[in-house]
Amino acid sequence: MKRGLIEVKLDYCTACRSCELACHFRNTSSFGTSHSFIDVNLNKATGEVQVDFLEACDNCREEPFPFCYDACCTGAITWKLVNGGK
Amino acid sequence: MGNNLYAGKVMRINLSNRSVRIEPTAKYLEDSLGGRGLGSWILFREVEPNVGSFDPENLIIFSAGPLLGTLAPTACRLSITTKNPLTGGLCSSNVGGHFGPELKFAGFDALIISGRADYPVYLLIEDGEIKIKEAKHLWGLTVGETEDEICSQNSDYKIRTSCIGPAGENLVRGACIMVDRGRAAGRGGAGAVMGSKNLKAIATRGRLSIKPFDPQGFFYRAKQCREKILEAEIIKIYREGGSMRFGGAGGPDGNFPQAVKNYDDEYWPISKSRKIYEKTLKEKFEVRRLGCFNCSSISCSHFYKVSDGPFSPSAGEGFQINTARAFGSNLDIEDPNFVIAAHNFCSEMGLDVDMAGACLAWAFEAFSRGDLTFDEVNNLDLSWGKSHSAMELLKDMVSRKGFGDVLAEGVKRASEIVGKGTIDYAIQVKGADLNEASMRPFKAWSLGIVLSTHGGGHLDGSPPIGAFKKHPEVAKDLFGEPMVNFRGRYENQVKAVIWFEKYKAVIDIMGLCYFASMWLDAKAISLKDLSDLFEAGTGEFYSEKDLMSMGERVHNVQKAFNTIHAGFTREDDFPPKKLMTKPAQTGPFKGDVLDKKQWNKMLDEYYEEKGWDRKTGLQTEEGLKKIGLGEVANKLKKFNKIIN
Ligand code: SF4
Ligand code: SF4
Numbered sequence: 028m029k030r031g032l033i034e035v036k037l038d039y040c041t042a043c044r045s046c047e048l049a050c051h052f053r054n055t056s057s058f059g060t061s062h063s064f065i066d067v068n069l070n071k072a073t074g075e076v077q078v079d080f081l082e083a084c085d086n087c088r089e090e091p092f093p094f095c096y097d098a099c100c101t102g103a104i105t106w107k108l109v110n111g112g113k
Numbered sequence: 114m115g116n117n118l119y120a121g122k123v124m125r126i127n128l129s130n131r132s133v134r135i136e137p138t139a140k141y142l143e144d145s146l147g148g149r150g151l152g153s154w155i156l157f158r159e160v161e162p163n164v165g166s167f168d169p170e171n172l173i174i175f176s177a178g179p180l181l182g183t184l185a186p187t188a189c190r191l192s193i194t195t196k197n198p199l200t201g202g203l204c205s206s207n208v209g210g211h212f213g214p215e216l217k218f219a220g221f222d223a224l225i226i227s228g229r230a231d232y233p234v235y236l237l238i239e240d241g242e243i244k245i246k247e248a249k250h251l252w253g254l255t256v257g258e259t260e261d262e263i264c265s266q267n268s269d270y271k272i273r274t275s276c277i278g279p280a281g282e283n284l285v286r287g288a289c290i291m292v293d294r295g296r297a298a299g300r301g302g303a304g305a306v307m308g309s310k311n312l313k314a315i316a317t318r319g320r321l322s323i324k325p326f327d328p329q330g331f332f333y334r335a336k337q338c339r340e341k342i343l344e345a346e347i348i349k350i351y352r353e354g355g356s357m358r359f360g361g362a363g364g365p366d367g368n369f370p371q372a373v374k375n376y377d378d379e380y381w382p383i384s385k386s387r388k389i390y391e392k393t394l395k396e397k398f399e400v401r402r403l404g405c406f407n408c409s410s411i412s413c414s415h416f417y418k419v420s421d422g423p424f425s426p427s428a429g430e431g432f433q434i435n436t437a438r439a440f441g442s443n444l445d446i447e448d449p450n451f452v453i454a455a456h457n458f459c460s461e462m463g464l465d466v467d468m469a470g471a472c473l474a475w476a477f478e479a480f481s482r483g484d485l486t487f488d489e490v491n492n493l494d495l496s497w498g499k500s501h502s503a504m505e506l507l508k509d510m511v512s513r514k515g516f517g518d519v520l521a522e523g524v525k526r527a528s529e530i531v532g533k534g535t536i537d538y539a540i541q542v543k544g545a546d547l548n549e550a551s552m553r554p555f556k557a558w559s560l561g562i563v564l565s566t567h568g569g570g571h572l573d574g575s576p577p578i579g580a581f582k583k584h585p586e587v588a589k590d591l592f593g594e595p596m597v598n599f600r601g602r603y604e605n606q607v608k609a610v611i612w613f614e615k616y617k618a619v620i621d622i623m624g625l626c627y628f629a630s631m632w633l634d635a636k637a638i639s640l641k642d643l644s645d646l647f648e649a650g651t652g653e654f655y656s657e658k659d660l661m662s663m664g665e666r667v668h669n670v671q672k673a674f675n676t677i678h679a680g681f682t683r684e685d686d687f688p689p690k691k692l693m694t695k696p697a698q699t700g701p702f703k704g705d706v707l708d709k710k711q712w713n714k715m716l717d718e719y720y721e722e723k724g725w726d727r728k729t730g731l732q733t734e735e736g737l738k739k740i741g742l743g744e745v746a747n748k749l750k751k752f753n754k755i756i757n
């Protein structure tokens with residue numbers, strides 16, 4: 028079961044991929060992006076971005092906070108606990 | 114040293130015979146910890162002065178530092194080192210984006226490229242493997258088209274590229290390498306060197322991981338650094354509006370100095386500058402803000418789109434303060450549509466905005482003085498403010514058509530070709546074209562620009578304007594002087610310039626961005642932070658002093674390369690003539706000029722402090738041996754370019 032509600036406000040996203048790096052780190056204790064459960068894509072011709080969560084994302088339920096949310100300083104990823112911290 | 118924080122491998126590629134050799138990175142880490150240090154040492158050792166920038170024997174080195182690709186904020190900056198086609202000395206360029214991290218995740222800390230391919234090729238580097246692929250079909254394409262084509266051919270849109278456009282193919286001396294389409298390794302002509310090697314692009318895709326020694330410790334320290342960045346006051350301005358908010362086209366109050374009409378003045382009236390100010394551009398042109406890899410804490414880049422008018426359509430990122438100067442104030446052009454479109458054009462063609470802007474401004478001045486006539490400049494009206502002519506001339510520069518062929522050589526060579534005393538207003542140092550703000554009022558800033566081992570530019574010793582104004586105690590502690598880079602001050606500035614030379618070398622060795630460092634803000638990433646991050650990442654301790662000594666050595670290696678290859682001496686360490694002879698005309702900086710006598714004094718002090726020779730500006734055997742550079746001293750001796 029997923030914990031909390033994670034949302035992405037695309038207008039704030041700068042396609043920096045701090046979130047991918049953080050998720051990969053949470054999953055592997057190392058640096059990379061291939062084991063990330065969040066996927067950021069930028070269309071460099073238009074400036075459009077897309078942020079997707081993969082099926083494997085569990086909202087970091089065993090962690091004190093979602094790593095992607097923690098790494099995102101632009102305000103693009105928001106997180107709140109719902110149903111009494113679930 | 115183990116491989117923690119490193120990919121562990123360096124790849125040598127000889128394009129002439131297509132041989133590839135893999136070596137352990139550890140082999141190169143005794144002299145420096147990577148990045149700018151690794152590139153500079155290899156170039157110094159392996160490229161001899163009889164080798165020209167465009168000869169196959171010249172190397173081009175892409176090198177990552179230990180923090181690049183990690184959780185450390187702004188961990189994206191890759192160093193590019195080669196022999197500079199403009200100066201004949203060193204090109205030490207640096208670029209952000211996502212290519213550097215991807216290269217490391219693909220298994221390599223550095224690429225050392227030599228030779229020349231028989232026909233255009235590109236490199237595809239993927240998870241420890243390399244393929245040298247034909248690029249005949251890519252030759253002639255713009256940067257964006259090249260990236261699209263490579264991704265589509267390999268059916269992978271996550272490939273990151275580092276490539277050249279037509280400017281590099283045509284050996285325009287100020288051609289740059291474009292990374293991720295919109296990020297430039299701008300200064301120093303590395304794009305032309307790639308062109309000379311018939312190397313259109315490097316494409317990379319990495320699914321491997323970099324391991325830290327102490328994951329939790331590193332995570333915690335990186336988080337602390339991020340928090341510092343979020344709290345630092347000056348960085349906040351960059352987060353909100355990029356470098357444009359800070360000083361672009363006159364700065365927030367219109368009183369920030371700006372090069373105007375090929376540096377005839379330092380002030381552009383607010384009625385003009387407001388048209389290209391960041392807040393104006395945001396309203397009309399900004400699609401979104403963008404960040405380099407792992408830079409959610411700053412993300413200084415803007416993606417701008419011009420949708421209507423004669424310069425549309427045009428879209429792209431990477432617009433910084435210097436573009437507003439290069440294509441705005443320095444040409445006296447007030448049309449933001451043109452300024453943005455010219456920037457995007459340069460990105461697509463792989464042309465350095467600073468070099469291009471300086472060339473155009475010089476040509477406009479020559480035209481206004483009658484030193485160049487209408488028919489000599491491809492039948493263009495190069496009167497100040499003429500945006501359409503400027504765009505045409507940019508195109509001609511890239512294709513080397515007519516007078517564009519002259520400009521493609523850079524202002525120094527161009528003024529030698531044209532003659533008529535036009536060298537007197539060529540804004541360049543050591544052959545490197547300059548597009549810098551604030552040179553007359555801020556002396557330490559200028560000293561850093563002129564003494565830069567990159568040829569010329571603010572990305573070496575220049576301290577920030579009004580360094581640490583809000584924290585004079587930090588300035589006093591580090592530089593023995595609280596008023597560093599305050600307007601008009603020549604006294605006690607040298608220590609700060611030298612401190613920043615070393616510190617910025619360390620940042621480039623590590624692979625972080627200056628905008629997250631103490632170059633912008635006294636409260637940003639410090640030497641202690643770097644030392645802590647490195648220790649958590651590798652288990653090895655380098656004190657702040659160790660790091661600064663490493664920075665000092667790298668700076669000296671770069672200086673020695675310039676001496677051996679380009680023969681620069683004290684005589685080359687002066688600002689462009691105009692800045693020393695013609696005071697600023699109007700506005701808040703009226704009367705400011707760089708005084709030759711005072712400049713000479715600063716030079717004396719600087720050489721003395723560096724342990725170099727006052728009279729010639731050359732390094733001394735004693736000075737080099739003192740910092741452990743006996744090898745460098747020996748090589749200089751061989752070429753008779755050292756003072757005993
Ligand atoms: S960290 Fe935030 S701003 Fe950066 S790519 Fe992820 S969602 Fe976008
Ligand atoms: S919530 Fe956790 S698992 Fe899901 S994408 Fe974010 S960091 Fe990865």
Ligand code: SF4
Nearest residue numbers: 209405408413626628
């Ligand atoms: S501050 Fe700007 S240039 Fe530096 S890493 Fe971040 S986005 Fe890139």
